Amino acid sequence: MKIIKAKKITKKNFSKFGQLIDTSKKNPININDGYAKRFDNLINVDASKNKGKAIVSIFKAKKRRFPMKIDMMEKHPLGSQAFIPMEDTKFLVFVAPKGDKPDVNKIQSFLVPKQTGVNYNAGIWHFPLISMKNMNFLIVDRKGKGNNLVIHKFKKDQIILKK
Template sequence: MSDLVTCITVSLVNQEAYEPYGQVVYSPTPSSGGKAQVANQGTARRYNHVVELENFRSEPNACSGSIPAVPNMCIFQCDPQWQPGSLFHVRLLERHQHSTQCFMPIARPLATNVGGDYLVIVALNGADDRPDVATLRAFIGRPWQGITYRPGIWHHPMVALTQVSVIE
């Protein structure tokens, strides 16, 4: 992507605009249509299947040839990479062709209680099996929102905007 120069506008992430790339994850509420089950002796609510998870990966198996890959929950600690008022340069897009990825921010609290926003940069796959630059979009995720990438979606590694953030 180093020979390509383009500018894109950043918008707040919402499900309608983000739909081609994945899903926005947030805590459902009864008013949003979320159906909850009472859990933990009435002290919590459980919402099942809040996002679609797809896994097309497989691992070799001596008996059957292959088995579905085992899901892996990781935590990334992301350092801020952007200075307010400056341009952010996209130098890398990657993709995971065979499975959904889900990222949920866990911002470390600051004394000022500011921050936790993160930048999401995505693109659809093109006919040449490279990022389709015409579909390149940038979104700001808020501290209370997570996102998923559908299998095969090109994306920039997560970008913490103003503070160290942990992204699951």
């Protein structure tokens, strides 16, 4: 049995999986006569393979219970996928590097802090949304031709996620 414990996420330790979506260390542009600040170019939305397009969706997530059994992972080889919480809360991500299947020895889990989202690079293995409360997430990903969902089920490996 392999037990994975979530660790604090940073731009550096998450960089091989994707980008963090936050406004720290970003200089905003004042807009709307000073009533708003715009933070540009926070992530790279990758949706153009096979003439795909970027779409915005809302996922209504249910709270997960821990420890949690991980029995599968998925990847989206044709585009990136961003998860942005619509409430001021933390959530977890469970990832593995690109490859034909998830490398169990390279799996990592991260605790994403409040006011932060993540954008998985195309082809990164991940477990579906792991919310710590019932809430909505804004999702930016790809829609278009081609198989953009690959699922790997763990048959022999027993993997447990602890927060």
